[in-house]
Amino acid sequence: MSAASTPAEGTAAVNTADLYDERGDELASISLQFQSLGGRSHFSGQARTIRCFQDNALVKSTLATPGNGKVLVVDGGGSLGTALMGDMIAESAVANGWAGVVINGAIRDREAIAALDLGVKALGSNPRKSAKAGAGEVDVDVEIDGVAIRPGCMIWCDPDGILVER
Numbered sequence: 001m002s003a004a005s006t007p008a009e010g011t012a013a014v015n016t017a018d019l020y021d022e023r024g025d026e027l028a029s030i031s032l033q034f035q036s037l038g039g040r041s042h043f044s045g046q047a048r049t050i051r052c053f054q055d056n057a058l059v060k061s062t063l064a065t066p067g068n069g070k071v072l073v074v075d076g077g078g079s080l081g082t083a084l085m086g087d088m089i090a091e092s093a094v095a096n097g098w099a100g101v102v103i104n105g106a107i108r109d110r111e112a113i114a115a116l117d118l119g120v121k122a123l124g125s126n127p128r129k130s131a132k133a134g135a136g137e138v139d140v141d142v143e144i145d146g147v148a149i150r151p152g153c154m155i156w157c158d159p160d161g162i163l164v165e166r
Contacts, residue, residue: 043119052136076105
């Protein structure tokens, strides 16, 4: 593991395969094939959620608040049409103590984000900016690939995939 992919200081990396073997049906597995795009390969924490479509204003404002080791889960409807996070927003997430971000959609600035101590899972990338109107909802139940993600539930991510506490 490179220094950039090690867990945050004071936390241990949790392998999702081992965790699933241990806890089984207590966990839901998202089978959608997210790409690991951040500098931190293993990340976990309590979920905060956003539902939005091609508008990243809520992502930006949420990641600008104290993360306290949480994971922001963004249901962007699976759209790859615009990026919901770029390097400046990701840098804000690091500065504010977020463990990671899971985006059911696209990011941009992949190379810069890969150098940050932040876990990032997304479907892909697109250099196109998103809208900034603030459309969407924060801290609501979201569903990705048939898996319900409630604000406050635990989520674990690594190169093998994403597990969510049922």
